[in-house]
Amino acid sequence: MVLYPWQPTSAVSDQDLRFPTLMKQPQTMLDKVWDDHVVRSAPGEPDLLYVDMHLIHEVTSPQAFESLALSGRRVRRPDLSMATVDHGIPTVGRELGISDPLSRHQIEALEQNCEEHGITLFGVDDLRQGIVHIIGPEQGLTQPGMFIVCGDSHTSTHGAFGALAIGIGTSEVEHVLATQTLPRAKPGSLAVTVDGDLPLGVTAKDVILGIIREIGVNGGHETVIEYRGSTITGLSMAGRMTVCNMSIEAGAVAGMIAPDDTTFAYLEGRPYVPTGGLWEEMVAYWETIPSDADAVFDREVVIDTTGLEPFVSWGVNPAQVVEVTGRVPSPDSFDDPLERDSARRALEYMDLEPGTAMTDIGIDRVFFGSCTNARIEDLRAGAEVIQGRTVHPDVGAMVVPGSGLVKLQAEEEGLDRIYKEAGFEWRDAGCSMCLAMNDDILSPGERCASTSNRNYEGRQGRGGRTHLMSPQMAVAAAIAGHLVDVRAWQ
Amino acid sequence: MKPVSVVEGQMVPLPHANIDTDQIIPKQFLKGVKRTGLGPNLFYDWAHDEEGEVVSGFVLNRPEYAEAAVLVAGPNFGCGSSREHAVWSLADAGFEAILAPSFGPILENNCYQNGLLPVVLADDDAEEFAKLAADPANSVTIDLPAQRVSSGDFTASFEIDPHVKERLLNGWDQVDITLQSVADIDTYESSRPRFMPALG
Numbered sequence: 130m131v132l133y134p135w136q137p138t139s140a141v142s143d144q145d146l147r148f149p150t151l152m153k154q155p156q157t158m159l160d161k162v163w164d165d166h167v168v169r170s171a172p173g174e175p176d177l178l179y180v181d182m183h184l185i186h187e188v189t190s191p192q193a194f195e196s197l198a199l200s201g202r203r204v205r206r207p208d209l210s211m212a213t214v215d216h217g218i219p220t221v222g223r224e225l226g227i228s229d230p231l232s233r234h235q236i237e238a239l240e241q242n243c244e245e246h247g248i249t250l251f252g253v254d255d256l257r258q259g260i261v262h263i264i265g266p267e268q269g270l271t272q273p274g275m276f277i278v279c280g281d282s283h284t285s286t287h288g289a290f291g292a293l294a295i296g297i298g299t300s301e302v303e304h305v306l307a308t309q310t311l312p313r314a315k316p317g318s319l320a321v322t323v324d325g326d327l328p329l330g331v332t333a334k335d336v337i338l339g340i341i342r343e344i345g346v347n348g349g350h351e352t353v354i355e356y357r358g359s360t361i362t363g364l365s366m367a368g369r370m371t372v373c374n375m376s377i378e379a380g381a382v383a384g385m386i387a388p389d390d391t392t393f394a395y396l397e398g399r400p401y402v403p404t405g406g407l408w409e410e411m412v413a414y415w416e417t418i419p420s421d422a423d424a425v426f427d428r429e430v431v432i433d434t435t436g437l438e439p440f441v442s443w444g445v446n447p448a449q450v451v452e453v454t455g456r457v458p459s460p461d462s463f464d465d466p467l468e469r470d471s472a473r474r475a476l477e478y479m480d481l482e483p484g485t486a487m488t489d490i491g492i493d494r495v496f497f498g499s500c501t502n503a504r505i506e507d508l509r510a511g512a513e514v515i516q517g518r519t520v521h522p523d524v525g526a527m528v529v530p531g532s533g534l535v536k537l538q539a540e541e542e543g544l545d546r547i548y549k550e551a552g553f554e555w556r557d558a559g560c561s562m563c564l565a566m567n568d569d570i571l572s573p574g575e576r577c578a579s580t581s582n583r584n585y586e587g588r589q590g591r592g593g594r595t596h597l598m599s600p601q602m603a604v605a606a607a608i609a610g611h612l613v614d615v616r617a618w619q
Numbered sequence: 620m621k622p623v624s625v626v627e628g629q630m631v632p633l634p635h636a637n638i639d640t641d642q643i644i645p646k647q648f649l650k651g652v653k654r655t656g657l658g659p660n661l662f663y664d665w666a667h668d669e670e671g672e673v674v675s676g677f678v679l680n681r682p683e684y685a686e687a688a689v690l691v692a693g694p695n696f697g698c699g700s701s702r703e704h705a706v707w708s709l710a711d712a713g714f715e716a717i718l719a720p721s722f723g724p725i726l727e728n729n730c731y732q733n734g735l736l737p738v739v740l741a742d743d744d745a746e747e748f749a750k751l752a753a754d755p756a757n758s759v760t761i762d763l764p765a766q767r768v769s770s771g772d773f774t775a776s777f778e779i780d781p782h783v784k785e786r787l788l789n790g791w792d793q794v795d796i797t798l799q800s801v802a803d804i805d806t807y808e809s810s811r812p813r814f815m816p817a818l819g
């Protein structure tokens with residue numbers, strides 16, 4: 130029989146939440162959260178882990194429900210699953226219905242599947258609808274110490290709460306629906322320590338882009354990254370989510386940040402968060418989650434924020450970034466032949482000449498949205514840049530709030546008016562032009578300043594050219610009509 | 620899932636680094652509700668021009684590679700999005716294995732779920748196979764039981780998680796395996812303390 134860490138503790142005390150023998154070995158946060166979810170462990174086999182929350186959206190779930198039905202199986206724990214529509218949903222004119230028949234069919238399939246299996250759905254007309262990784266935290270569904278999965282690679286976002294959160298494919302979605310578990314070999318651990326105050330105009334987005342440039346798009350391979358250090362603990366939950374969100378862009382299995390008072394303050398009072406005595410007990414448990422002071426990581430990387438500048442991407446992967454004061458690099462500046470080949474292909478796709486000052490790059494479109502940067506804090510920060518200025522006449526710019534509730538909150542604060550008066554379009558919540566599955570899409574050759582996470586070829590539309598950056602930088606670019614160093618405006 | 624043991628066939632080289640799943644299957648093909656029929660959309664934007672015409676120079680479109688069953692890719696193949704459509708389209712287009720120095724974490728798992736064999740090779744070995752693949756006359760044999768890949772005189776070995784290997788060799792479905800542990804899942808659920816986070 131399996132001994133769970135908590136079994137000997139009949140009464141929960143603040144000091145002794147964990148099995149005493151487990152206390153001897155210093156543990157990382159990953160170790161602790163992992164151990165607390167092991168259902169079954171056998172030598173030579175992956176651990177079977179219990180899933181606390183399974184997030185579902187319309188694009189990666191229909192085939193899972195279909196196979197489930199074909200094999201005559203039921204959803205084991207519909208109460209631990211939550212669904213929303215985000216990837217394919219239009220962000221304008223929703224009241225007229227969804228005109229794309231394929232997207233409509235997918236959304237209807239999700240509605241039916243949720244109905245049939247008793248899964249809560251924040252559907253098209255629900256104010257709580259939004260990007261799956263925005264609404265989990267917003268509702269207090271995402272909590273420290275959880276094991277969270279979703280058929281989406283940016284599930285890593287939820288790690289900002291000290292949860293272990295990983296993206297899975299559709300077959301594994303089916304597996305989780307049927308068993309509420311996931312078999313996994315334990316990944317390695319990578320500590321990324323970021324220390325120092327963030328210089329003015331430098332954001333969480335710049336921190337994570339800097340980390341990815343440093344360690345590479347495969348630098349987190351087969352590891353869970355723990356972000357730590359004074360810069361990270363100094364971030365709001367929104368900033369921490371921006372950082373963890375892009376862990377997958379560093380090739381990591383997941384990213385995590387230790388829960389602390391900032392985390393607890395964010396969670397307290399949210400709809401799905403317990404109150405009273407149970408809240409106290411949970412906080413006591415959550416306080417045991419951070420890595421032990423002497424825990425050993427497989428690998429450690431230290432990043433200094435002194436002199437950190439806003440980053441913008443010049444290429445077609447998120448490590449191909451440079452300081453906004455920098456220039457488009459020459460492929461010859463890369464020693465590694467594969468990186469050189471990547472850079473050459475990237476510059477061709479992006480239609481950029483080596484040596485061009487980044488601030489000389491003109492843009493056609495601005496996309497302000499996505500699970501990386503569409504929370505209320507992002508919208509506030511972007512609005513502050515405007516100061517009565519207007520979007521450049523040659524630029525089409527849109528703001529797509531991360532959820533219906535973010536949108537409502539922004540409207541209550543008058544942010545929508547600031548954006549609209551400046552010439553931004555103000556849209557309904559969804560993934561929108563982050564992946565361009567709906568009508569929000571770049572035309573071939575269009576160049577876009579984007580607050581999203583992927584600058585892959587064609588990501589925002591075939592032939593479209595994406596430059597990743599922070600919300601402040603994207604708003605400034607919309608106004609200037611070209612990439613610009615927002616610090617000059619602050 | 621059908622068992623995988625020995626894969627034999629033609630290779631096709633696509634040895635760029637960091638080929639993401641947005642390239643393998645672009646977003647416009649994610650709107651379906653079925654796993655089938657995605658093969659023609661594989662690498663769509665590389666294989667077709669903006670008018671939808673076939674790009675004859677793209678390696679997968681070259682007639683001499685029409686029989687390819689093994690893709691030889693660069694490091695971090697299939698990074699990015701979790702879309703299993705990438706694997707479904709590769710399998711539907713006739714691919715049975717991919718050779719690469721490393722894979723995107725979600726794609727690697729998705730491959731295992733579909734009996735598509737992701738073979739992780741040392742950098743030098745992957746490079747050698749990419750060179751060999753440049754000649755369409757060369758075929759490759761991937762021997763999963765022996766954990767060996769060979770083409771002509773060149774042979775390399777590879778590592779694979781023994782549990783995953785057994786599952787592939789037997790064609791076992793992961794849900795079936797896990798459901799054998801249903802008693803453990805019941806025990807876990809019933810012994811979970813109330814301070815552990817939970818919905819509902």
Ligand code: SF4
Binds near residue numbers: 215261262281563581
């Ligand atoms: S906003 Fe973009 S990255 Fe985030 S879940 Fe949606 S499509 Fe994926």
